[in-house]
Amino acid sequence: MSCDCGKTCAPDADAANACDAEDKAKCGCGPAPKDRPLTGENFTATRNACKLCAPLGACLAFRGIEGCLPFLHGSQGCATYIRRYMISHFREPMDIASSNFGEESVVFGGRKNLSDGLTHVIESYRPEVIGIATTCLAETIGDDVGMYVKEFISADKKKVDLPHILHASTPSYSGSHADGYQWAVRAIVDQLAVDGPNEKFIGVFPGMISPADLRYLREIMDDFGMSHTIAPDYSDPLDGPVWGDYHKIPAGGTPVREIAKLGRASAVIELASTISDKQSAASLLDEKFSTAVFRVGLPIGIRQSDKFHKVLEQITGKPTPAKHAAERGRLVDAYVDGHKYTFGKEVIIFGEEDFVVGMTAFCAEIGLKPVLCASGGSSGKLRECILEAAPEVDPETPILESVDFAEIEVATFNLKPDLLLGNSKGFTLSRKAGVPLIRVGFPIHDRISGPRSLHLGYRGAQRLFDTICDKLMELQQDGNDIGYTYI
Amino acid sequence: MAEEKINLLEKRKAQVHEGGEFAMEAEKQSLAGSVSQRSCSFCGSRVVLYPIADAIHVVHGPIGCASYTWDIRGALSSGPELHRLSFSTDMQEKDVIYGGENKLYNAICELIDEYKPSAAFIYSTCIIGVIGDDVNAICKKVQKKKGIPVIPVDSEGFKGSKKEGYKAACDALFKLAGTDDHPVKVPKSINILGDFNLAGEIWIIKDYYERMGVNVVCSVSGDGRIDDIRKAGRAHLNIVQCSGSVSNLAKMLETEYGTPMSRASYFGIEDMSKALYDVADFFDDDDMRAGAQRVIQEEVAKLVPQLAPYRKDLQGKKAAVYTGGAFKVFSLVRSLRTLGMDVVIAGSQTGSVEDYKLLSELCDPGTVILDDTNPLELAKYVKEKDVDLFIGGVKERPIAYKIGVGFCDHNHERKEALAGFIGMLNFAKEVHSSVMSPVWQFAPRRAGGQG
Numbered sequence: 024m025s026c027d028c029g030k031t032c033a034p035d036a037d038a039a040n041a042c043d044a045e046d047k048a049k050c051g052c053g054p055a056p057k058d059r060p061l062t063g064e065n066f067t068a069t070r071n072a073c074k075l076c077a078p079l080g081a082c083l084a085f086r087g088i089e090g091c092l093p094f095l096h097g098s099q100g101c102a103t104y105i106r107r108y109m110i111s112h113f114r115e116p117m118d119i120a121s122s123n124f125g126e127e128s129v130v131f132g133g134r135k136n137l138s139d140g141l142t143h144v145i146e147s148y149r150p151e152v153i154g155i156a157t158t159c160l161a162e163t164i165g166d167d168v169g170m171y172v173k174e175f176i177s178a179d180k181k182k183v184d185l186p187h188i189l190h191a192s193t194p195s196y197s198g199s200h201a202d203g204y205q206w207a208v209r210a211i212v213d214q215l216a217v218d219g220p221n222e223k224f225i226g227v228f229p230g231m232i233s234p235a236d237l238r239y240l241r242e243i244m245d246d247f248g249m250s251h252t253i254a255p256d257y258s259d260p261l262d263g264p265v266w267g268d269y270h271k272i273p274a275g276g277t278p279v280r281e282i283a284k285l286g287r288a289s290a291v292i293e294l295a296s297t298i299s300d301k302q303s304a305a306s307l308l309d310e311k312f313s314t315a316v317f318r319v320g321l322p323i324g325i326r327q328s329d330k331f332h333k334v335l336e337q338i339t340g341k342p343t344p345a346k347h348a349a350e351r352g353r354l355v356d357a358y359v360d361g362h363k364y365t366f367g368k369e370v371i372i373f374g375e376e377d378f379v380v381g382m383t384a385f386c387a388e389i390g391l392k393p394v395l396c397a398s399g400g401s402s403g404k405l406r407e408c409i410l411e412a413a414p415e416v417d418p419e420t421p422i423l424e425s426v427d428f429a430e431i432e433v434a435t436f437n438l439k440p441d442l443l444l445g446n447s448k449g450f451t452l453s454r455k456a457g458v459p460l461i462r463v464g465f466p467i468h469d470r471i472s473g474p475r476s477l478h479l480g481y482r483g484a485q486r487l488f489d490t491i492c493d494k495l496m497e498l499q500q501d502g503n504d505i506g507y508t509y510i
Numbered sequence: 511m512a513e514e515k516i517n518l519l520e521k522r523k524a525q526v527h528e529g530g531e532f533a534m535e536a537e538k539q540s541l542a543g544s545v546s547q548r549s550c551s552f553c554g555s556r557v558v559l560y561p562i563a564d565a566i567h568v569v570h571g572p573i574g575c576a577s578y579t580w581d582i583r584g585a586l587s588s589g590p591e592l593h594r595l596s597f598s599t600d601m602q603e604k605d606v607i608y609g610g611e612n613k614l615y616n617a618i619c620e621l622i623d624e625y626k627p628s629a630a631f632i633y634s635t636c637i638i639g640v641i642g643d644d645v646n647a648i649c650k651k652v653q654k655k656k657g658i659p660v661i662p663v664d665s666e667g668f669k670g671s672k673k674e675g676y677k678a679a680c681d682a683l684f685k686l687a688g689t690d691d692h693p694v695k696v697p698k699s700i701n702i703l704g705d706f707n708l709a710g711e712i713w714i715i716k717d718y719y720e721r722m723g724v725n726v727v728c729s730v731s732g733d734g735r736i737d738d739i740r741k742a743g744r745a746h747l748n749i750v751q752c753s754g755s756v757s758n759l760a761k762m763l764e765t766e767y768g769t770p771m772s773r774a775s776y777f778g779i780e781d782m783s784k785a786l787y788d789v790a791d792f793f794d795d796d797d798m799r800a801g802a803q804r805v806i807q808e809e810v811a812k813l814v815p816q817l818a819p820y821r822k823d824l825q826g827k828k829a830a831v832y833t834g835g836a837f838k839v840f841s842l843v844r845s846l847r848t849l850g851m852d853v854v855i856a857g858s859q860t861g862s863v864e865d866y867k868l869l870s871e872l873c874d875p876g877t878v879i880l881d882d883t884n885p886l887e888l889a890k891y892v893k894e895k896d897v898d899l900f901i902g903g904v905k906e907r908p909i910a911y912k913i914g915v916g917f918c919d920h921n922h923e924r925k926e927a928l929a930g931f932i933g934m935l936n937f938a939k940e941v942h943s944s945v946m947s948p949v950w951q952f953a954p955r956r957a958g959g960q961g
């Protein structure tokens with residue numbers, strides 16, 4: 024279709040006639056919503072995926088175990104691609120070993136490669152833990168990694184020197200990286216946690232959050248004066264200092280002995296919304312050890328954070344420490360000061376499902392209007408969880424699972440929102456549609472601040488609110504000819 | 511923390527040369543569990559074909575392989591940009607059980623209808639052969655229906671390292687390039703093979719060749735177009751850059767059309783100049799030779815004074831170089847010498863024994879040569895040799911930064927053109943901006959502390 028600028032608009036147009044992003048920002052052209060469904064035609068192919076494969080999530084989880092080297096059972100490329108992808112976000116070493124399949128491993132099974140790989144990794148890295156995740160290839164040929172690991176351990180004569188060898192089944196043809204993360208966490212707990220008398224500490228399953236978020240969770244728990252185990256915790260391994268000497272495995276992460284004790288925790292908190300009982304580590308502890316489980320969504324925004332604090336208050340029997348209450352107070356003050364800039368502004372939110380639930384709850388409480396909530400995940404629970412966490416959201420709002428970025432792009436042209444909120448993979452469509460992108464979540468490949476981005480709790484909400492408000496004020500200022508110096 | 515001693519694995523020792531009499535092994539399958547910096551066949555195929563901008567690139571398999579290669583490199587196009595899109599059949603469990611042929615067929619047909627490409631490349635990932643999908647048959651069927659080339663790329667990851675993937679990509683390319691029944695040779699013409707037009711480098715090189723009176727028939731695959739690749743048989747000479755990624759294509763073109771090949775590197779003053787003179791020598795054409803001389807003189811006259819201040823600062827600094835192919839390492843050793851720097855560690859993922867022998871002769875005695883190395887070995891030698899700069903790709907970057915060493919990305923993600931004479935200036939600037947940054951004073955290595 025044509026628009027005021029006299030050109031034809033993407034995504035229908037051929038390249039020569041398409042108006043560029045600059046024109047579009049002015050004329051606001053795009054196909055009319057009625058011409059096609061919100062996200063365009065249905066395609067069999069996934070175009071510009073809004074998800075990654077399950078082994079990536081598993082590697083991230085294993086990186087959060089102290090002394091652990093992630094190990095992918097499959098072809099060399101899986102490890103290398105995932106390393107590269109994660110290095111581009113975290114900007115930290117992210118060694119992942121591979122059993123390096125060749126044709127003969129595919130024909131005869133990967134037993135020998137796994138055993139050779141483990142031997143070499145143990146010799147060179149001397150890890151305390153090896154976290155094996157399977158790839159689609161290993162799963163398809165039917166490798167029984169659990170059995171191979173047992174054989175490897177029983178074949179070793181020294182025994183005492185062997186690291187803990189954990190394994191998670193993460194076929195990339197099931198679920199996304201977010202699922203891979205959860206499966207790995209559950210497998211870690213399943214293979215390490217043991218029974219015993221209750222101890223006074225809280226276990227926390229934090230979900231896929233940033234190193235800054237993990238650090239802040241630790242701070243909150245410390246301030247409550249409660250012993251705690253956050254599992255996994257990759258804040259130090261994936262956001263650490265420059266070293267004098269190279270460390271084979273970066274320091275930090277949750278120690279195995281602490282995970283082993285999780286079956287004895289007074290309570291565990293799982294920060295998740297769309298997770299199923301079958302993939303939940305907390306549910307597993309409940310099944311195995313009748314552990315008290317509290318599940319709250321990622322605490323993004325005041326209401327979600329209040330729920331989290333309430334759980335902590337309930338478990339510890341103490342009120343939220345004054346420092347955090349004061350932060351909440353300042354945050355409400357900021358909401359009040361900035362409410363006019365955010366009210367009614369339309370946003371599209373995308374990312375992992377749990378993250379989208381949290382971000383939507385936050386956006387809704389500051390007066391932003393989510394016009395599309397989208398994820399590449401497919402839990403079947405996204406709509407229900409969002410409507411529960413964010414009562415302001417119109418039940419008619421499109422809330423879509425199994426979405427790719429090509430669909431989000433069409434929707435962006437159709438909906439013409441004021442802002443996009445999500446990871447940096449939204450940049451391409453943001454540029455094309457002329458809608459600013461606020462970078463949140465994972466991955467952030469085109470800014471330096473990814474690992475240090477805080478999203479959770481009152482402090483995270485403060486940062487998010489300031490960032491969003493500042494951007495909206497900037498748009499208002501830049502979009503006006505007068506050049507107001509007070510906004 | 512106490513220093514953790516890094517020892518070489520016994521089975522890796524033959525692939526490391528620490529000086530003395532040359533004896534090395536190479537071109538071996540990576541050791542399981544060694545955390546190789548290499549990738550897989552799929553990666554090799556994807557790298558070579560990626561820049562073809564008027565084709566769609568469809569990855570048949572579960573989602574990861576497509577996600578990790580979406581808009582991953584700065585391979586520029588002067589026209590269409592279909593190569594910057596990522597398409598996957600995103601196979602689910604049921605597709606693995608019942609087969610993915612129907613899904614693949616529908617996926618390709620719809621994408622062709624929507625994006626109207628000149629061709630489609632269909633990449634097989636690890637599990638495709640295992641579950642028995644007949645990708646060739648599907649491609650033939652779609653090709654017949656849609657009337658454009660639909661080319662299967664036999665790129666299952668486990669089939670080998672990047673090199674095997676290069677070969678699969680060349681086989682795919684030859685399905686286009688090898689179909690010219692009556693190639694009429696274009697006078698004084700070459701093909702530029704093995705350059706990916708990162709940061710527009712091919713445009714720089716093409717400009718030099720054209721200024722010296724050479725006609726460029728096609729470029730594979732940087733700024734590549736399907737119709738141009740079909741004309742590859744019309745050139746008199748194939749210039750092959752990059753260690754072997756498209757050597758196989760050049761060999762096939764030689765067999766099919768009798769076109770000879772010549773290797774070139776466009777990095778650094780010496781190699782860039784040689785690349786231009788070699789073409790003039792091949793055509794044995796005095797005008798062309800004079801043209802090459804004119805281009806080189808003009809460019810070098812502009813370049814040398816601009817390099818001087820960088821050279822002054824960088825004189826005597828030490829560098830480590832680790833790349834995918836070995837050919838680039840030679841150019842980098844020479845380029846760094848131009849800047850007054852010494853290479854003390856050099857290596858590649860896929861070099862041959864012969865490459866490393868030549869490299870050990872080019873480098874100063876005592877230079878560590880590494881084949882298919884890994885993070886621990888790199889860290890060990892970077893520390894031992896006390897280098898000031900590491901040149902590599904994104905996977906090597908944290909190794910350098912984590913121990914307080916400057917870094918220059920000379921891989922596919924670079925955003926600055928590093929080829930050609932102007933590229934040498936960009937290279938000098940980038941090396942200088944990292945090595946001379948004041949931030950290293952705070953790194954424990956330079957601050958005298960331990961981390």
